[in-house]
Amino acid sequence: MDYKKYSQILKHVTKPGRYTGGEIGQVIKNKEDIRCRFAFCFPDTYEIGMSNLGVRILYGVLNEMPDVWCERVYAPWTDMAEYMRKHSIPLTAHESGDKVADFDIVGFTLQYELCYTNVLYMLDLAGIPLLASERGEDCPIIIGGGPCTYNAEPVADFFDIFSIGEGEEALPELCRLYIKMKSDGTYTRSKFLYEAATTLEGFYVPSLYKVEYKADGTIKSYIPADEKVPAKIKKRIVDDFDTSYYPTKPVMPFIETVHDRIMLEVYRGCIRGCRFCQAGMVYRPVRDRTVPTLCCQAKELYENTGYDEISLTSLSISDYSDIDELTNTLVEWSDANMVSLSLPSLRVDSFTKELMDKVSSVRTSGLTFAPEAGTQRLRDAINKNVYEEDLMRAVRVAFEAGKNSVKLYFMIGLPTETDEDIIGIAKLAKAVIDEYYKTPNRNKKRPPQVTISVACFVPKPFTPFQWEAQNTREELARKQQLLGDNITDSRIRYTFHDSRTSHIEAVFARGDRRLSAAILEAYRRGSCFDAWDEHFDYDRWLSVFADTGIDVAFYANRELGEDEVLPWDIIDCGVKKEFLLRERRRAYESKPSPNCREGCLGCGANSLGGMRRCCP
Ligand code: SF4
Numbered sequence: 001m002d003y004k005k006y007s008q009i010l011k012h013v014t015k016p017g018r019y020t021g022g023e024i025g026q027v028i029k030n031k032e033d034i035r036c037r038f039a040f041c042f043p044d045t046y047e048i049g050m051s052n053l054g055v056r057i058l059y060g061v062l063n064e065m066p067d068v069w070c071e072r073v074y075a076p077w078t079d080m081a082e083y084m085r086k087h088s089i090p091l092t093a094h095e096s097g098d099k100v101a102d103f104d105i106v107g108f109t110l111q112y113e114l115c116y117t118n119v120l121y122m123l124d125l126a127g128i129p130l131l132a133s134e135r136g137e138d139c140p141i142i143i144g145g146g147p148c149t150y151n152a153e154p155v156a157d158f159f160d161i162f163s164i165g166e167g168e169e170a171l172p173e174l175c176r177l178y179i180k181m182k183s184d185g186t187y188t189r190s191k192f193l194y195e196a197a198t199t200l201e202g203f204y205v206p207s208l209y210k211v212e213y214k215a216d217g218t219i220k221s222y223i224p225a226d227e228k229v230p231a232k233i234k235k236r237i238v239d240d241f242d243t244s245y246y247p248t249k250p251v252m253p254f255i256e257t258v259h260d261r262i263m264l265e266v267y268r269g270c271i272r273g274c275r276f277c278q279a280g281m282v283y284r285p286v287r288d289r290t291v292p293t294l295c296c297q298a299k300e301l302y303e304n305t306g307y308d309e310i311s312l313t314s315l316s317i318s319d320y321s322d323i324d325e326l327t328n329t330l331v332e333w334s335d336a337n338m339v340s341l342s343l344p345s346l347r348v349d350s351f352t353k354e355l356m357d358k359v360s361s362v363r364t365s366g367l368t369f370a371p372e373a374g375t376q377r378l379r380d381a382i383n384k385n386v387y388e389e390d391l392m393r394a395v396r397v398a399f400e401a402g403k404n405s406v407k408l409y410f411m412i413g414l415p416t417e418t419d420e421d422i423i424g425i426a427k428l429a430k431a432v433i434d435e436y437y438k439t440p441n442r443n444k445k446r447p448p449q450v451t452i453s454v455a456c457f458v459p460k461p462f463t464p465f466q467w468e469a470q471n472t473r474e475e476l477a478r479k480q481q482l483l484g485d486n487i488t489d490s491r492i493r494y495t496f497h498d499s500r501t502s503h504i505e506a507v508f509a510r511g512d513r514r515l516s517a518a519i520l521e522a523y524r525r526g527s528c529f530d531a532w533d534e535h536f537d538y539d540r541w542l543s544v545f546a547d548t549g550i551d552v553a554f555y556a557n558r559e560l561g562e563d564e565v566l567p568w569d570i571i572d573c574g575v576k577k578e579f580l581l582r583e584r585r586r587a588y589e590s591k592p593s594p595n596c597r598e599g600c601l602g603c604g605a606n607s608l609g610g611m612r613r614c615c616p
Contacts, residue, residue, distance in 0.1 A: 017255035018046035021094035043118035051259035060247035110148035113508035157516035165235030202236035284605035318350030374424025456502035464583035576604035
């Protein structure tokens with residue numbers, strides 16, 4: 001890295017702290033000792049990437065290996081990229097300042113579909129060929145991981161290999177294989193990829209599978225290169241979650257990041273089974289960390305970071321089996337150390353005065369609940385398992401504690417939805433306002449404020465709703481208008497997501513390999529940072545799809561056949577298709593299902609890993 005030229009440039013770009021490196025907690029190693037250099041790329045800005053728990057964990061896990069050096073790389077903002085291109089400065093890693101192209105393995109975490117063009121943006125800035133088929137022996141291995149790899153087909157042409165599932169144990173295995181093959185002289189790119197795909201569990205090498213299509217455009221089959229190549233790639237999960245690695249010395253950012261606090265991962269998976277929620281399915285089975293482990297990690301993180309806030313993270317924190325013991329134990333310590341506790345994902349049916357009194361984040365910040373649907377019938381159909389009385393009880397608790405504002409999350413475009421369900425959202429918000437005035441010892445100084453935030457449903461792989469068509473944009477716009485027309489109370493604020501981003505997200509969420517050509521073309525026409533409003537260009541995407549022969553309705557707005565081969569059928573996430581179909585049927589009967597604690601529904605997730613592990 002030409003630091004002199006770089007430091008000059010830093011004066012001219014926004015947030016130069018994104019590029020400096022040198023933070024407390026970063027890992028520096030002696031290159032002499034290193035046999036595998038891993039560049040960990042986050043395809044979005046520094047302040048978002050630095051807050052990603054997955055990156056923190058895997059950065060720590062790999063750097064625990066004495067002969068592996070993992071370094072961080074973030075997507076430079078467009079002003080910096082312009083300078084880099086103008087001055088021929090390649091993309092470099094934060095720790096060493098070395099060129100990403102000189103690393104052995106370059107990994108990308110794929111957290112959301114709209115980051116795909118940023119993968120190409122970073123490969124391009126690094127001077128690495130965008131297509132896997134164009135990479136030579138001197139090129140690093142490009143690996144992808146994260147939630148989007150549960151359907152990685154749209155970006156298959158850009159990656160040499162994918163890590164499916166949890167990386168804590170899988171990625172070190174891959175690095176060890178790399179080091180072994182380099183040292184015993186058997187390493188070539190193709191041999192390494194073949195070896196990884198056929199000897200390590202959880203690695204998907206797209207180039208080892210031929211995809212056949214039917215005349216109607218659907219997939220006929222995936223053909224493995226030979227009998228050793230697995231027909232399906234089984235996701236990896238961490239065997240013993242309580243004792244698994246957890247970073248207690250994270251890198252401390254120089255600039256403000258999205259989550260500037262301690263994140264304690266309390267458990268993985270979810271017992272609920274909401275039928276639209278991909279995370280609730282693919283992170284199964286449910287695995288807890290014990291209270292002693294969590295308290296120990298909390299204290300270590302506090303000592304090493306000095307942060308004054310701890311966030312207990314999981315998909316549904318109030319479902320943690322020992323939530324009372326954990327919060328009681330932590331509150332005693334956190335109050336004594338002036339550290340506040342926050343519980344981000346609180347379910348409305350578990351919101352109590354006791355919990356509110358304990359948890360400062362609830363006391364200090366606004367209250368957010370996610371009923372998701374406006375009527376009980378639709379909440380049952382999506383298996384949300386929350387009831388209007390739960391919401392009224394929860395807001396009453398909040399109003400009695402002096403709160404006057406509540407934020408409610410909903411989705412529109414859900415399967416089986418009717419106009420009555422849409423109008424039901426307005427009625428529910430009004431009911432919360434009325435509940436305020438029914439609460440005798442409410443805070444009378446300020447009027448109540450209810451904010452409704454409405455997203456557009458996106459059908460996701462490995463959910464009971466994976467076969468559902470997304471509403472067309474016209475239909476979503478009609479429903480957004482219908483809801484707006486039915487909100488007549490000025491104390492209700494109404495915001496809704498732009499259906500254009502949800503539309504593109506749906507195309508990629510259910511896309512196949514033929515979409516790679518469109519992503520490449522969109523990048524070439526200037527698409528990047530698509531997750532940012534100021535950069536997202538819907539019309540450009542539509543013209544790219546038209547020019548590359550992609551029928552967006554085929555991917556987003558078409559009901560998929562239940563016997564159709566789906567792009568993600570190449571992956572085994574543990575949850576079985578039969579279970580998803582059973583849950584789909586129950587949705588159409590507006591029937592909720594019990595959660596895992598009320599009885600196992602046999603989703604199949606407990607087949608993962610040796611020992612029987614769930615039924616929490
Ligand atoms: S196997 Fe049963 S208990 Fe385990 S996650 Fe699936 S449904 Fe729940």
